[in-house]
Amino acid sequence: xxxxxxxxxxxxxxxxxxxxxxxxxxxxxxxxxxxxxxxxxxxxxxxxxxxxxxxxxxxxxxxxxxxxxxxxxxxxxxxxxxxxxxxxxxxxxxxxxxxxxxxxxxxxxxxxxxxxxxxxxxxxxxxxxxxxxxxxxxxxxxxxxxxxxxxxxxxxxxxxxxxxxxxxxxxxxxxxxxxxxxxxxxxxxxxxxxxxxxxxxxxxxxxxxxxxxxxxxxxxxxxxxxxxxxxxxxxxxxxxxxxxxxxxxxxxxxxx
Amino acid sequence: xxxxxxxxxxxxxxxxxxxxxxxxxxxxxxxxxxxxxxxxxxxxxxxxxxxxxxxxxxxxxxxxxxxxxxxxxxxxxxxxxxxxxxxxxxxxxxxxxxxxxxxxxxxxxxxxxxxxxxxxxxxxxxxxxxxxxxxxxxxxxxxxxxxxxxxxxxxxxxxxxxxxxxxxxxxxxxxxxxxxxxxxxxxxxxxxxxxxxxxxxxxxxxxxxxxxxxxxxxxxxxxxxxxxxxxxxxxxxxxxxxxxxxxxxxxxxxxxxxxxxxxxxxxxxxxxxxxxxxxxxxxxxxxxxxxxxxxxxxxxxxxxxxxxxxxxxxxxxxxxxxxxxxxxxxxxxxxxxxxxxxxxxxxxxxxxxxxxxxxxxxxxxxxxxxxxxxxxxxxxxxxxxxxxxxxxxxxxxxxxxxxxx
Numbered sequence: 001x002x003x004x005x006x007x008x009x010x011x012x013x014x015x016x017x018x019x020x021x022x023x024x025x026x027x028x029x030x031x032x033x034x035x036x037x038x039x040x041x042x043x044x045x046x047x048x049x050x051x052x053x054x055x056x057x058x059x060x061x062x063x064x065x066x067x068x069x070x071x072x073x074x075x076x077x078x079x080x081x082x083x084x085x086x087x088x089x090x091x092x093x094x095x096x097x098x099x100x101x102x103x104x105x106x107x108x109x110x111x112x113x114x115x116x117x118x119x120x121x122x123x124x125x126x127x128x129x130x131x132x133x134x135x136x137x138x139x140x141x142x143x144x145x146x147x148x149x150x151x152x153x154x155x156x157x158x159x160x161x162x163x164x165x166x167x168x169x170x171x172x173x174x175x176x177x178x179x180x181x182x183x184x185x186x187x188x189x190x191x192x193x194x195x196x197x198x199x200x201x202x203x204x205x206x207x208x209x210x211x212x213x214x215x216x217x218x219x220x221x222x223x224x225x226x227x228x229x230x231x232x233x234x235x236x237x238x239x240x241x242x243x244x245x246x247x248x249x250x251x252x253x254x255x256x
Numbered sequence: 257x258x259x260x261x262x263x264x265x266x267x268x269x270x271x272x273x274x275x276x277x278x279x280x281x282x283x284x285x286x287x288x289x290x291x292x293x294x295x296x297x298x299x300x301x302x303x304x305x306x307x308x309x310x311x312x313x314x315x316x317x318x319x320x321x322x323x324x325x326x327x328x329x330x331x332x333x334x335x336x337x338x339x340x341x342x343x344x345x346x347x348x349x350x351x352x353x354x355x356x357x358x359x360x361x362x363x364x365x366x367x368x369x370x371x372x373x374x375x376x377x378x379x380x381x382x383x384x385x386x387x388x389x390x391x392x393x394x395x396x397x398x399x400x401x402x403x404x405x406x407x408x409x410x411x412x413x414x415x416x417x418x419x420x421x422x423x424x425x426x427x428x429x430x431x432x433x434x435x436x437x438x439x440x441x442x443x444x445x446x447x448x449x450x451x452x453x454x455x456x457x458x459x460x461x462x463x464x465x466x467x468x469x470x471x472x473x474x475x476x477x478x479x480x481x482x483x484x485x486x487x488x489x490x491x492x493x494x495x496x497x498x499x500x501x502x503x504x505x506x507x508x509x510x511x512x513x514x515x516x517x518x519x520x521x522x523x524x525x526x527x528x529x530x531x532x533x534x535x536x537x538x539x540x541x542x543x544x545x546x547x548x549x550x551x552x553x554x555x556x557x558x559x560x561x562x563x564x565x566x567x568x569x570x571x572x573x574x575x576x577x578x579x580x581x582x583x584x585x586x587x588x589x590x591x592x593x594x595x596x597x598x599x600x601x602x603x604x605x606x607x608x609x610x611x612x613x614x615x616x617x618x619x620x621x622x623x624x625x626x627x628x629x630x631x632x633x634x635x636x637x638x639x640x641x642x643x644x645x646x647x648x649x650x651x652x653x654x655x656x657x658x659x660x661x
Contacts, residue, residue, distance in 0.1 A: 061654050082578040089576020100571045104272060114575040116261055
C-alpha cells in the first residue's frame with residue numbers, strides 16, 4: 001500500500017461529462033490513477049479516447065464533473081479559477097503540440113511569462129529565464145521571435161517556459177506531434193534529462209507507441225476508461241537512439 | 257503582476273498595430289479637442305461679457321422710468337415721464353449708500369464739422385457721469401457744475417467722432433454742430449473698443465444734461481439715472497434706499513407698483529454670466545457627444561482585439577494568468593489608448609481654440625480646469641468602454657481560448 005505522500009497525483013473516480021445541449025458526452029468514466037513523484041508516464045490512446053480530457057484535468061485547465069483529484073496531497077478538484085491558475089503557474093508546467101508561444105515576442109519574453117504572473121521582479125526574472133533557456137540550449141537565440149525558430153527550437157522555448165517556475169510536474173500534450181523524428185527524439189531527451197537529473201514528474205500524452213516507449217510507464221486509454229497500465233520493458237533512451245540511428249539531416253536541431 | 261509590467265504589455269500590444277491604435281485614439285483626440293475648443297469658446301464669451309459688464313463701471317446702479325398700466329394695457333419700458341433730474345440730487349443727498357448720481361437723457365443726432373457729418377448718439381449727463389462709469393478723458397476736460405446750470409453748449413466726444421469728423425485736426429476747442437446748434441468740444445474720451453455685440457463704444461457724444469433737455473430734446477424729464485454705490489457691499493442697501501426715496505418723491509402709495517426700475521451691475525453681471533454658462537454647457541455638451549462616440553470606437557476595437565487575441569489569452573491563462581491579470585491587461589490597454597488620445601486631444605484643442613480666436617475673431621479661453629476635466633474624462637472613457645471587452649477576455653475558458661482558431 002502506497003502512502004498518499006508518494007503519489008504526487010492521485011485521481012479518484014474522475015468523471016467528465018460534456019453537456020452539448022442535446023447530447024451528454026461522457027469523456028471520462030470513473031478514472032482511478034496514481035502517479036508517484038519522479039515518474040515518467042505516457043498516456044496513450046486514439047483520438048476521442050479521453051486522454052486529452054484527462055490531461056486538461058490533470059493540468060488544472062479544467063475541473064472534473066465528478067470525482068476527486070489530489071495534487072501533492074491536496075484536493076484541487078473543487079478549486080476556483082484563480083486558484084487553478086496559481087496551480088498551473090507554480091506546480092504544473094504545460095507543453096503543447098503546437099508550442100503555443102506568443103508570436104512577435106522574443107524567446108526570452110516567452111520564457112519569462114509564467115514568472116511574470118508569479119510576481120518575480122524584472123531582474124531576477126530575466127536572469128532566471130536566460131538560465132532556463134540555457135538549459136535547453138537556446139541561450140544564443142533569446143532575442144529571436146518564434147517565427148524565426150525551427151519547430152524543435154520553439155518546443156525547447158516552450159519547455160523552458162514550462163520550467164521557469166520550477167514546477168515539480170511537467171505535462172506535455174503530443175509534444176512531438178509537429179516535429180520530425182530526430183527532433184522528436186531530441187525533445188524526448190530533454191524530458192528524460194529533466195526526469196532523471198531533477199526528479200521532475202513527467203506526463204506525456206501521445207498516440208504513438210514509439211514515443212511512449214521513452215517513458216517508464218504507459219497508461220492506455222479507450223472510450224474514457226483505462227485499459228492498460230504497465231511498466232515499459234524495453235525502454236528507449238534518447239541519447240542512445242541519437243548516437244546509433246542515422247536520421248535525415250535537418251537544419252536547426254541542436255543536440256542535447 | 258505589477259503595474260509596470262502591465263503597462264509594458266499594453267504598450268507592446270498598442271505598438272503592434274500602430275495604424276489601428278492611432279485611428280482608435282483619433283476618436284478620443286477629436287472628442288477631447290472638440291470639448292476643449294468649445295468650452296474655451298464658451299469661457300471666452302463669458303470673459304467678454306464680464307468685461308462688458310465691468311465697462312458699465314464698478315458698483316453701478318441704474319434707475320429707469322417704469323411703464324404705464326392703463327386699463328389693462330401695458331405699455332413699454334420707460335414710457336413714464338415722472339423721473340426728473342431732481343430725483344438724482346435727492347438720492348445723492350438722502351441715500352447714505354449712494355456716492356454719485358447722474359441723470360441721463362439720450363437722443364440720436366446728426367453732427368457736422370466743416371464739410372464732414374456723422375450721425376451718432378448724444379447723451380445728456382452731469383459732470384459725475386464719467387466717474388460713475390469709470391470713463392477716462394484722453395485729453396481736454398470734464399463738464400463743470402456751471403455747465404449744467406447754464407446749459408452751456410459744450411461737448412465731450414468719443415474716439416469715433418474724432419476719426420469721422422476731424423481726421424488729423426485736434427478737436428479740442430473746435431465748434432461742431434449738433435442738430436444745428438454749435439457746441440464747443442472740451443474733451444475727448446479714451447478709446448474703449450468694441451463691445452461684445454460688435455458695436456463701437458466710442459461712437460458717443462456727451463453734453464451737459466440741461467443742454468440736451470432744453471436745446472436738443474425739449475423735455476423736462478430724464479431717461480434714467482446712473483448711480484454708484486459707496487462700495488460693492490452696499491449695492492443692496494443702495495437699491496432699497498433709492499426705491500424708498502423715489503416712492504416717497506413720486507408719492508406712490510403702499511401696495512402700488514413702482515413707476516421706476518432699479519437695476520445694478522451685479523444683477524446684470526449675473527444675468528450675463530447665466531447666459532454664457534448656459535452657452536458653455538451647450539457647446540461642451542455637443543462636443544461631449546463626439547467624445548462618447550470616440551469611446552464607443554475604443555470599445556469596438558477592444559472587442560475585436562479580444563477576439564483576435566483569444567489564443568494569446570489562452571496561452572497566458574495556461575501559464576498561470578488569473579482573470580484579474582487578463583482583465584487589467586486589456587483595461588490598461590484601453591485606458592492607455594484613451595489617455596494618449598486625451599493628451600493629444602488637449603494639444604489639438606488648445607491649438608484649435610487659438611485658431612478660432614485668430615480666424616473667427618472670437619475670444620477664447622482655455623482654462624487649466626477644463627484641461628484637467630478633459631483629461632480625467634478621457635481616462636474615464638477608457639475605463640468605462642474598456643471594461644466590458646476586458647471582462648469578456650478575462651472570462652474566457654482557458655481550454656476554449658487555446659483551441660480558438
